[in-house]
Amino acid sequence: MGIRADFRLLANILDHAPVLICAVDPHGQLQRVSGACRHVLGRGDERVGQPFADLVHPDDRANVLAACARARAQDGPVQFESRCLSADGGEVVVEWSAFQPPAEALLLCLGRDVTAQRQAARHAREQEAYNQVVTEHGFDMMALLNEEGRYLYVGGSITPALGYQPEELIGRSAFDFIHPNDVAAAQASWVELGSQPAFTVSDFRFRAANGDWRWMETSVNNQLLNPNIRAYTVISRDVTAQCEAIRRAYEQKELYRAVAEHSFDIVMLMSTEGVYTYVGGSVQKALGYQPEQLLGHSPFEFIHPEDLAAAQAAWAERGTLPVFSVPDCRFRAANGAWRWMETTIGNQLLNPAIGAFTLCSRDVTEKKNRALELATSEQRFRLLFEHNQTLAIFQDAEGRVLDMNPAYLSFLKMTKEQVLQRHPSDFLPSDFSPQVEERFREVLSGQSLSYQTTVKYEGVERTFAVTKTPLMVNGQLIGVSTTGNNITEMAAAQHLVQQQTARLHRVVESITDAFLSMDRDWNLTYLNSKGERLLRIRQADTLGKNLWEILGQGAESLYYQKCQEALDTGQTVQYDAFSEQEKRWLEVKVYPFAEGVSIFFSDITQRVESDKQLKMLSLVAQGTINSVVITDAYGRTEWVNESFTRDTGYTLAEMRGQKPGSVLQGPETEPAAIQLFEERLASRKQFSVTILNYKKSGQKLWFMMDIIPIFNDAGELIQYIAIQQNINFRKEVEASQAKMTEELYQHNRALQQFTYIISHNLRAPLANALGLAALLPNLDRQNPVFDTSLAHLRDSMGQADTVLQDLNLMLSIRDQQHVQPDRVTLAEVCRQAVADLEAPAQQCGGLVSINVPNDLAVRGNRAYVYSIFYNLLSNSIKYRAEHRQLRVEIACFRNEGGGLSLSFSDNGSGFDLAKAGSEVFQLYKRFHVKQKGRGIGLYLIKAHVETMDGTIEVTSEVDGGTRFLIQLDSFESASYPSIA
Amino acid sequence: MLTYLIDDDPVSLFLAEQVLRQAGVASPIRQFATAEAALQFLSSHLTTEVPHVILLDLNMPAMNGWEFLEALRPHAAALVGHCHIYILTSSLSLSDTARAKDFALVSDVIHKPLSEDGVQGIRHAAEQLHSSPG
Incomplete structure (x- = not known):
């Protein structure tokens, strides 16, 4: 057909065809x-110029040469088959078609490589031969089908023929197994011929159990009316091999077309009206369509809308060109996918053999996609170049600028035109250019280069991470690409990190303690300078090495054991050790962490020595009779001596860690004293304080304390020493002094009262006497x-005498205060x-009732007790109420506190208590005008009661009577007040 | 010169009256043995009979001299300018003299025994009071 005319055009395409x-x-x-x-x-091009027969297996060469000769002689193609030799020595079976x-x-x-087919055919033939042997009756399948075509019975021969077990088919429709392309014809035969006694169904493909399609030749016998059967008997024979042969023959006839089909993906003819008049079978493989699906349709129906206009334009502009190309367009495949098709159209309208346009299309989707990807990646690259903040520049091998991105231009504050075709040294700072040129020369060697550089441009210093890449094409350097990433901030940050690291390093170095760290394998990972000095090793020599080996210490050493303990337990381990080398005491702290352990050594020589001193001090302190307490800087007891325990009852074990004050102070400790103590403690100076403490037994304990703060060499307060003197004795003296003072005060008051008595009560009669004495001489x-007057003078002198007696x-009462007391039975x-006052009592008709138990006794003076009873009863009689009989009740009882209460009450005239107030018991105070009295009773x-350490109270009501209540210590419980 | 004598001591009363008479006082003299009695009489005769002179003892049972003076305060307006009160006490205590100054009605403190000179001073003061207008 038109192939010959387009040979040159298509030659290239054919070159890529599998044929x-x-x-x-x-x-x-x-x-x-x-x-x-x-x-x-x-083998290919190297064969050109050599005999064709050399391609062929030596055994087949004669046949091949004969076939070729035939082909030259005759008009049509000649088919033949030959074994060819592949480069690797294998045999390839090629089916040839030769034509002139x-x-x-x-x-x-x-030629077509049919090696696989031949092998398959050989296998098929072998299978067929086998089947023929095993087949019972010369057919491959015998079955009974009902009117609908469903299997009622299937003979056993089907198993070797098609792979089914008979029972797999029972009940199923035979049409289910027939090839979709054949089933319509088969069903038509079934319907048309079903009523005839016997008929043949056109050959159809039957699906074998393995999925292969087998051509079956089938004859049917209608046995519906046979009462023994009532079914169709169907006998089928596998005729696949024959069908293949027929098909091949057909194909050979159509070879010319086949060439076209193999050369292009699709070959089609199109009428002047623009519809398909012929579609090559390869369309099915290429696009999934059956050729007849496209016949009568316009190609434009299948073209992608975006590509349609271009395709239509090309079609419209075809004119009378013999061959023209249509722009690549997307064509809709049967599955809906779009495939890029490259199409060449040949105008064969004038060719009487064709009278149509030939369309040769090739699926170029993959190529197209690759091209698109390329375009996309180029676009992407361009975008990167244009929009990246990284400075980018392309130079040719001589260093001239080919391109520069906007970031770089903006950095230089120049336009692209200003830099193109120039050398960077023309516009970079002069002091920077030599470096740039040197780097450029380096990269010309073909190696990529990355480095950091700092450039000062227009007064601003920036740091760039520069990458220079040589651009190689076919092994030749055509230019250099350079990118510069502004890492000024990052560099600054790095610098900062470096600084901080250095600072940290300095911090670690400035730790006054020796310090080292090890990994879990005891390899030294860090050692500060103090540590170097202590261990007498150098970090530079020992880093990464096993510490125990360095120190020559084994697993038995204390260091090793403690480090191991820290690692095992995950807990910090602390211990004291003496360094023989340094002659120093060290406190060693081992801190475990994930990567190993770190060890701090603190010099505690001073502390250990001060501990020793403390111990010596303790020896001294133990010897003293004063209590000694040593506390830490926070006042917590570290040590007390034995005297402390003797004084307070608290042992060292009980005191340790406690603040002494919280243990010793009690309810009567004056808050003011505690406050004073706290204030002075805060002053950090030595001070003394006297404070009331309590022993463990609860007894009061007066301490005079000397508090001495102890400072270390650095001036830090580290301890307090409290030396405490038990001053209970002194306090007792003070108490007795207070008592004496009180007594003196009482005496003084008595003297004041004496003065008063002198001025009033003694002088009154004397003044009268003086007056009368002055009067008398003037009287007749x-x-x-x-x-x-003379009588008055005598009375006045008598009165004065009475006062002097009082x-x-x-x-005399006051003087007798300290006389040893007796037991006085009340x-x-x-x-x-009462008996001594019986006469006056009876005279006034008074009644006295006494309710005083015989066993009650007080410690005191009998005369005083008598005086108390006598004076009280005497007063009752004297100040009785005139209009009623006097009743006096005297009662005595033991009260709860162990003391005795004496109640003396009468129903006499009483007095106004509110008016009398505190003067009731005063000397020469009188509250009654009518009755005579001196006001001394x-x-x-009161004097008597108080001399016996008792108290007296009075209640009275005018015309209501008077009651005296006297509290006295009983003889049994009475004791002298003691200093607590 | 109407005179009141207030003293619980009968000897004192007797002596004071005798000394006044010896000094030539002829006008009536009233004796009170308790301060309460004197106060009652005085307050009920404020409009009819105000004494020119009161001689008051301090040391008395029940109401003493000081209490009497306190009780007299409400009537001070009626007495001032008409009545001289003299404390007549056996006490030599200076505190009593000082305390007497708290009371405007008290003209002076006289220590017992009352002498003729003392009476002349009283009489002189009373006559001045008497002779003064109003």
Whole structure:
């Protein structure tokens, strides 16, 4: 057909077709071979000029030469088969078709590699032979089918023939197994001929159990009316081999077309109306369509909308060109996918043999995609180049600028035109250019180069990470690409990190402690300078080495054991060790961490020595009779001596860690004293304080404390020493002094009272006497006033004498305060007093009731107790209420506290207590005008009671009576007040 | 010169009256043995009979001289300018003299025994009071 005309155009395409194409000159020599020869036979261009027969297996050469001769002689193609030799020595079976195109000197031999098919055919033949042997009756399948075509029975021969077990088919429709392309014909035969007694169904492909399609020749017998059967009997024979042979024959006839089909993906004819009139079978492989699906349709129906306009334009502009190309367009495949098709159209309208346009299309999707990808990646690269913040520059091998990205231009503040074709040294700072040029020369050697550089441009210093890459094409350097990443900030950050690292290093170095760290294998990972000095090793020599080996210490050494302990337990280990080399005590702290351990050595020589001193001090402190407490800087007890324990009852074990104050202070410790203590403690100076403490037993304990703060060499407060003196004795003295002072005060008060008595009560009668004495000389002895005055003078002198006697009595009571007391039985003394006043009591008709148990006794003076009862009863009689009978009740009882209460009450005239107030018991105070009295009774009673350490209270109501309540210590419980 | 004598000591009362009479006082003299009695009489006769002179003892049972003076404060307006009160006490205590100054009605403190010179001073003061206008 039109192929001949387009040979040159298509030659290239054919070269890539899988078909072997050999052009043989009249001398039998190869003039041209297609690419497929290279692939299949492994030999190609080098065969040109050699005999065609050399390609062929020696045994087949004669046949091949004969066939070629036939082909040259006759008009149509000649088919033959030959074994060819592949480059690797293998045999390839090639099915050839040779023909002599008209007006050509060359014989065209088209070959197809059918090695696999031949092998398959041989296998098939072998299988067939086998089947024929095993088949019982010469057929491959015997079955009974019902009217619908469903299997009722299947003979056993089907198993070797098609691979099914008979029972697999029972109940299923025979049509289910027939090839979709054949089933319609088969069903038509079934329906048309079903009523006839016997018929043949046109050959159809039947699916074998392994999925292969087998051509089956089938004859059917209608046995529906046979009561024994009532079914169709179907006998089928596998005729696949025959069908293949027929098909091959057909193909050979159609070879010419086949060449076209193999050369292009699709070959089509199109009428002047623009619809397909012929579509090559390869369209199915290429696009998935059956040829007939396209016939009558326009190609434009299948073209992608975006490509349609271009395709239509090309079509419209075809004119009378014999051959023209349509722009590549996307064509819709049967599965809906778009395939890029490259199409060449030949105008064969004038060719009477064709009278149509020929369309040769090739699927170029892959190529197209690759091209698109290339375009995309170029675009991407361009974008990167244009928009990247990284400075980028292309130079040719001589260093001239070919391109520069906007970032670089902006850095230089120049336009592209200013830099193109110039050398960077023309516009870079002059001091920077030599470096740039040197680097450029380096990269010219063909190696990529990365480095950091700092450039000062227009006063701003920036740091760049520069990469120079040589551009190589076919092994030749055509230019250099340079990128510069501004890492000024990063460099600054790095610099900062370096600084900080250095600083950290300095910190570690400035740790006053020796310090080292090891990994878990005991390899030294760090050692500061102090550590170097301590261990007498150098970090530079020992880093990464096993510490124990360096130190010559084994697993038995204390260091090793402690480090191992820290690693094993994950806990910090601390211990003290003496360094023989340094003659120093070290506190060693081992801190385990994930990568190993770090060890700090602190010099604690001083502490150890001060501990020793402390111990010596303790020896001294133990010897002293004063309590000694040593506390830490926070006041927590570290040590107490034995005297402390003796004084307070608290042992060292009980005190250790406690603040002494919190243990020793108690309820009566004055808050002011505690506050004073705290204030002075804060002053960090030595001080003394006296404070009330409590022993463990609860007894009071007065301590005079000297607190001495102890400082270390650095001036830091580290301890307090408290030396405490038990001053209970002194406190007792103070207490007795207070008592004496009180007594003196009492005496003083008594003296004041004495003065008062002198001024009023003693002077009153004396003043009267003086007045009367002055009056008398002026009076006539006969005047009655004279006698009266004289009598008054006598009375006044008597009064003065009485007062002097009272004073004597008073002072004598005071003097007797310290006389040793006796046991005084209250009941006895009371009855005595009452008996002595019986006469005046009876005279006024008074009743006295006594309710005083006989066993009650007080510690005191009998005369005082008598005086108390006598004076109280005397007062009751004297100040009785005139209009009623006097009743006096005297009662005594033991109260809860162990003391005795004496109650003395009467129903007499009483007095106004509010008015009398505190003066009730004062000397010479009188509250009654009518009755005579000196106002000394109550004074004496109170003096007597107080001399016996008792108290007296009075309640009274005018015309209601009076009650005295006296509290006295019982003889049994009475004791002198003691200093607690 | 109407005179009141207030003293719990009968000897003192007797002596004071005798000394006043010896000194020539002829006008009436009233004696009170308790301060309460004197106060009651005085407050009920403020409009009819205000004494020119009161001689007051300090040391008395129940109401003493100081208490009497305190009780007299409400009537001070009626007495001032008409009545001289003299404390007549056996006490030699300076504190009593000082305390007397708290009371405007008290003209002076006289220590017992009352002498004729003392009476002349009282009489002189009373006559001045008497002779002064208003």
